[in-house]
Amino acid sequence: MNTPVTENNETQDGGALTGLAHFVQPGELDASHGPVLYLDDITVSFDGFRALNQLSLTIDNGELRCIIGPNGAGKTTMMDVITGKTRADSGTAFFGQTLDLTKMNEAKIVQSGIGRKFQKPTVFEQHSVFENLELAMQADRSVWATLFARLDSESRDRIADTLKLIRLQDSADRPAGLLSHGQKQWLEIGMLLIQRPKLLLLDEPVAGMTDEETDRTAELFLSLAGKHSLMVVEHDMAFVAQIAKKVTVLHEGSVLAEGSLDQVQNNKRVIEVYLGR
Numbered sequence: 001m002n003t004p005v006t007e008n009n010e011t012q013d014g015g016a017l018t019g020l021a022h023f024v025q026p027g028e029l030d031a032s033h034g035p036v037l038y039l040d041d042i043t044v045s046f047d048g049f050r051a052l053n054q055l056s057l058t059i060d061n062g063e064l065r066c067i068i069g070p071n072g073a074g075k076t077t078m079m080d081v082i083t084g085k086t087r088a089d090s091g092t093a094f095f096g097q098t099l100d101l102t103k104m105n106e107a108k109i110v111q112s113g114i115g116r117k118f119q120k121p122t123v124f125e126q127h128s129v130f131e132n133l134e135l136a137m138q139a140d141r142s143v144w145a146t147l148f149a150r151l152d153s154e155s156r157d158r159i160a161d162t163l164k165l166i167r168l169q170d171s172a173d174r175p176a177g178l179l180s181h182g183q184k185q186w187l188e189i190g191m192l193l194i195q196r197p198k199l200l201l202l203d204e205p206v207a208g209m210t211d212e213e214t215d216r217t218a219e220l221f222l223s224l225a226g227k228h229s230l231m232v233v234e235h236d237m238a239f240v241a242q243i244a245k246k247v248t249v250l251h252e253g254s255v256l257a258e259g260s261l262d263q264v265q266n267n268k269r270v271i272e273v274y275l276g277r
């Protein structure tokens with residue numbers, strides 16, 4: 001009898017794989033058990049100043065985690081370490097059980113399934129929304145080759161599904177430069193999603209959005225959780241309240257508090273260094 005295998009290569013009864021086992025290939029993510037992201041004792045210094053100071057943090061598979069903290073707490077530096085932009089002086093960083101992020105370059109980290117969205121949207125303004133998604137899907141090909149290659153039906157379906165998810169199906173043929181700020185942010189998120197990342201890092205995704213756009217973004221993130229793991233850095237506490245399950249507060253390069261939004265909002269140290277100001 002073949003044991004049913006889930007998307008994560010787990011047997012449905014949680015037991016060891018038998019029958020048609022899928023073995024994790026070198027360079028492939030294995031988040032079948034344990035956290036999807038594991039940071040332990042990470043320190044990063046800039047000219048003697050510790051931007052990250054023995055930071056330890058884990059994200060579970062499919063989790064939506066909010067990261068908050070005052071300016072200079074180390075949020076961006078942490079994402080730079082995860083994506084290979086900055087090297088840690090010491091500490092451990094694993095993506096799944098097998099991928100040592102400290103030994104991978106930025107391109108390899110993207111390929112392995114970590115997508116990052118910076119604060120400012122960076123879409124191709126002259127190209128249509130559809131073409132932007134097409135370019136993102138085939139990021140390893142040249143722009144020329146991508147736009148003149150014929151898309152297979154599976155790729156077209158993937159673009160259509162993504163357009164629906166980011167609610168831009170009616171704007172597929174519009175130049176991206178004509179979209180509102182919020183729509184550009186969604187398009188960029190779509191450009192990440194189409195590459196099927198396992199972990200998404202999102203830096204202040206609702207900055208500059210209208211209230212309605214912010215609400216829609218909250219809905220989008222809640223719908224992505226479970227299928228993807230999300231790390232959302234955000235100062236907008238109303239938005240955090242809409243999406244938060246577990247919140248991590250960073251301060252001076254370390255985790256100051258972690259728990260439900262309610263727990264961290266009532267934490268004396270958190271009020272002192274961040275929320276009360």
Ligand SMILES: Nc1ncnc2c1ncn2[C@@H]1O[C@H](COP(=O)(O)OP(=O)(O)OP(=O)(O)O)[C@@H](O)[C@H]1O
Nearest residue numbers: 046047050051069070071072073074075076077078
């Ligand atoms: N390349 C660098 N060289 C020197 N210092 C740096 C560098 N990058 C970051 N820092 C310092 O490290 C500290 C942490 O910065 P980081 O940008 O990670 O904080 P942050 O939590 O993202 O802040 P914000 O909320 O303002 O974006 C800050 O004091 C910052 O000045």
